[in-house]
Amino acid sequence: xxxxxxxxxxxxxxxxxxxxxxxxxxxxxxxxxxxxxxxxxxxxxxxxxxxxxxxxxxxxxxxxxxxxxxxxxxxxxxxxxxxxxxxxxxxxxxxxxxxxxxxxxxxxxxxxxxxxxxxxxxxxxxxxxxxxxxxxxxxxxxxxxxxxxxxxxxxxxxxxxxxxxxxxxxxxxxxxxxxxxxxxxxxxxxxxxxxxxxxxxxxxxxxxxxxxxxxxxxxxxxxxxxxxxxxxxxxxxxxxxxxxxxxxxxxxxxxxxxxxxxxxxxxxxxxxxxxxxxxxxxxxxxxxxxxxxxxxxxxxxxxxxxxxxxxxxxxxxxxxxxxxxxxxxxxxxxxxxxxxxxxxxxxxxxxxxxxxxxxxxxxxxxxxxxxxxxxxxxxxxxxxxxxxxxxxxxxxxxxxxxxxxxxxxxxxxxxxxxxxxxxxxxxxxxxxxx
Amino acid sequence: xxxxxxxxxxxxxxxxxxxxxxxxxxxxxxxxxxxxxxxxxxxxxxxxxxxxxxxxxxxxxxxxxxxxxxxxxxxxxxxxxxxxxxxxxxxxxxxxxxxxxxxxxxxxxxxxxxxxxxxxxxxxxxxxxxxxxxxxxxxxxxxxxxxxxxxxxxxxx
Numbered sequence: 001x002x003x004x005x006x007x008x009x010x011x012x013x014x015x016x017x018x019x020x021x022x023x024x025x026x027x028x029x030x031x032x033x034x035x036x037x038x039x040x041x042x043x044x045x046x047x048x049x050x051x052x053x054x055x056x057x058x059x060x061x062x063x064x065x066x067x068x069x070x071x072x073x074x075x076x077x078x079x080x081x082x083x084x085x086x087x088x089x090x091x092x093x094x095x096x097x098x099x100x101x102x103x104x105x106x107x108x109x110x111x112x113x114x115x116x117x118x119x120x121x122x123x124x125x126x127x128x129x130x131x132x133x134x135x136x137x138x139x140x141x142x143x144x145x146x147x148x149x150x151x152x153x154x155x156x157x158x159x160x161x162x163x164x165x166x167x168x169x170x171x172x173x174x175x176x177x178x179x180x181x182x183x184x185x186x187x188x189x190x191x192x193x194x195x196x197x198x199x200x201x202x203x204x205x206x207x208x209x210x211x212x213x214x215x216x217x218x219x220x221x222x223x224x225x226x227x228x229x230x231x232x233x234x235x236x237x238x239x240x241x242x243x244x245x246x247x248x249x250x251x252x253x254x255x256x257x258x259x260x261x262x263x264x265x266x267x268x269x270x271x272x273x274x275x276x277x278x279x280x281x282x283x284x285x286x287x288x289x290x291x292x293x294x295x296x297x298x299x300x301x302x303x304x305x306x307x308x309x310x311x312x313x314x315x316x317x318x319x320x321x322x323x324x325x326x327x328x329x330x331x332x333x334x335x336x337x338x339x340x341x342x343x344x345x346x347x348x349x350x351x352x353x354x355x356x357x358x359x360x361x362x363x364x365x366x367x368x369x370x371x372x373x374x375x376x377x378x379x380x381x382x383x384x385x386x387x388x389x390x391x392x393x394x395x396x397x398x399x400x401x402x403x404x405x406x407x408x409x410x411x412x413x414x415x416x417x418x419x420x421x422x423x424x425x426x427x428x429x430x431x432x433x434x
Numbered sequence: 435x436x437x438x439x440x441x442x443x444x445x446x447x448x449x450x451x452x453x454x455x456x457x458x459x460x461x462x463x464x465x466x467x468x469x470x471x472x473x474x475x476x477x478x479x480x481x482x483x484x485x486x487x488x489x490x491x492x493x494x495x496x497x498x499x500x501x502x503x504x505x506x507x508x509x510x511x512x513x514x515x516x517x518x519x520x521x522x523x524x525x526x527x528x529x530x531x532x533x534x535x536x537x538x539x540x541x542x543x544x545x546x547x548x549x550x551x552x553x554x555x556x557x558x559x560x561x562x563x564x565x566x567x568x569x570x571x572x573x574x575x576x577x578x579x580x581x582x583x584x585x586x587x588x589x590x591x
Contacts, residue, residue: 373477373502373566374441381437389477403478403500432441433503 017326024322025413027052038383041421046201046229046362046409047387048251051315055254058314062307070306071280071297085306088313089296095316096246097237098263105262105269105296106309110228111151113247113262114195116299117224118155120272121193125163131271133222136192138164143187143194143221145170145178146399149201150392152226156195165192172399176203176352183215191221198246199229202391202407203352204335204362206230213242222268228252232411233331233360235324244268250308255315259308262299269295276301319412327412331361334410338363338419345426351400361410364391367426370433372406378429384422439556440563441503448507448550453514458496460486465493468580472573474565479505483512483573485581492516492524492578497570504554504563509570511550516574521583527551531571535564 006012025031028050033040042050062084068077070085086101093101107113124134136142142156146169160167168186171179178196187194194216199206209225216223224245230236231246232253238246245268250259264272274281274292278301283291292298319327336356342348347368353359367375376388387407390397397403408422460467469484479501486494495517497509512531516524530547531554539559543552557567578584 371479371502371506373479373504373563377440377560377563378437394478397478403480432437433446 016329017323018329019322019326019412021330021413021415024052025415027054027318028413029053029056031413035383035385036381041382041384041418043408043410043414043418043422044385044387045232045411045414046252046407048257049232049254049411050413051254051256052318054318055256055311055314059256059307059311062310067307069303081306084310084313085304088309088316091313091316092261095236095320096231096263097239099239100266102294102296103263103266103269105264105299106304107247107260107262107299108258108305109251109260110226110247110249111155111260113260114151114224114226115155116262116275117193117195117245117247117264117272118159119275122159122162123273123275127273130273133192133220133268134272136160136163136165139190140165140192141168141188141190142166143168143170143191145196146172146395147178147200147203147205147207148195148197148393148395149226149228150394151228152195152197153395166190170196172203172396175354176200176205177358178205178207180211183211187212187215187219187221189219191216191219193222193224195224196226197229198225198227198241199233199360199362200352200393200396201229201362202364202393202396202405204359204364204409205352206234206358206360208358209241209243217242229360229362232319234328238263250312250315253312253315254318255312256308258305259312264295266295269299272298274298274301278302280304322412330412331410331414332356334414334416334419335359335361335363337416338408338410338422341419341423342426345423346430348426351396351402351405361414362407363409364405364407366402366405367429368433370429372404374433375406375426375429378432379422379425382421382425382428384418384425386422436556440560442553442556444550444553445503445507445557448510449503452506452510454496454517455498455510455513456496457482457484457498458486458494460494462486462488462493464488466581468577468582470573470576470580472569472576474501474505474569476565477502479566479569481505481509481570481573483509483570483577485574485577485583487521487578487581487583489582490521492519492521492583495574497573499570501569502563502566504557504566505569508554508567511554512570512574515549515551521578524578525584528571528575532568534558535567 066080068081070082090101093104124130125136222244225243227246227248231248245264251257281301349366351364372388465486467486471482481499483497
């Protein structure tokens, strides 16, 4: 990268927090693997991240020493498990600067978190006495974007079908940015909720949300941000973001699968009707009717993924120990390096921003007219693991006129040597299909 | 893992120079014509296969689609192998191809039956790609059924 002299007294490049990537890599046992006779080059962290020893140990330790159900036992193991589970909630709340620990609802993943919000709207729409902010009907609108993962499209399509509301969406520009030019027409007094991706899982775009937030506030709607790709990679502060809900998933941020988070403003969660009914979410139950617990318990029916939550707490400790700012900067440097390196590959077309600004370390591309499946297969034979296909974001593929894309995505353990291996692998692809 | 087992010359040849590509109308106006469009939801590959038949002979098998080298080459091979064949014979070939693809690399293909289809023996070793190879064959089966000719047994890829 070209560096420009920064006047003294201003923050310098050397002031940026950094970490030793080799030491970080040593924490991830899987990175020592060989794939098809080559060292593993894992460029699929946007799909799922690997897990450091520190997280695996906590998972193991929980089952080996503290296993019990939570929130219902007076015995010692039950108390330990409950403390660990609630302790994880507190760690996650601190990680995203949530004003209250009770605003963190554990879910299975981001998809479930979005569905909980959508079904709470749905349930409220059936009850005339429900909070009008959640009641939807014909004439009301839900706004999403063309950049969404299917998990932030389908639940809203289904909600609109059930309630008669109308689904609208922001288009995407040729550069892979959210097209906000129609903001005033799109987000109006008819809008009940705007649900947008914070960082695209396919284009890598990080959406600047402040204009949209301001408009959402102006019209009295609510804002949900799908932070599945941003919470693992950037420092996230829910107060600063000024969203009403954010969702994210544990397995993309060094945690286990089966655990995700819905964060919502406390006052909103408290006004929302329950979605799943069952144990743990009640206040009292008679044969005729029940009353419900306060959030977050209201939205956590049944035995939750306890060990997974505890291990996600360990993942948050791990990421915090390295520093989210340092991780963000590491990935920014990798992205700048990769954009330049991929730009040197003949016939390669990048989808999404081609500058390392307002984007994260997820780069999708096409190599000539070689199908991404074939690209992925040749790369795999060289140990390079990339994602190929529509990335659960078919509208994005349609927007750019392709059925599928090849995607390389980075994380804190990714190195520039791995990007070199990708570029060398692409040369091999060209040879096979030339 | 040997990449050239997967990407045999024959497959790359069919991919780069597909045989009989493009959807066609029947030459004989008396033929039944039907088509089926199949999609692989995991990768977005698509193929449409159209069958023109008098109920006994498959006069034409035309196709169009977009997808990876394996799925597109497989459609080309399908066209080459089954076009102009009697329906019964065609389904024997169909069955042999499906058996080969479901064999996890343990089935030795018969070149007399499968022709260029034997090149797909290597694909059977790659579970993630078996669906690609089978996509046009499954679409063919549906198209043929719609055109009124019999089908070979159900397959789960």
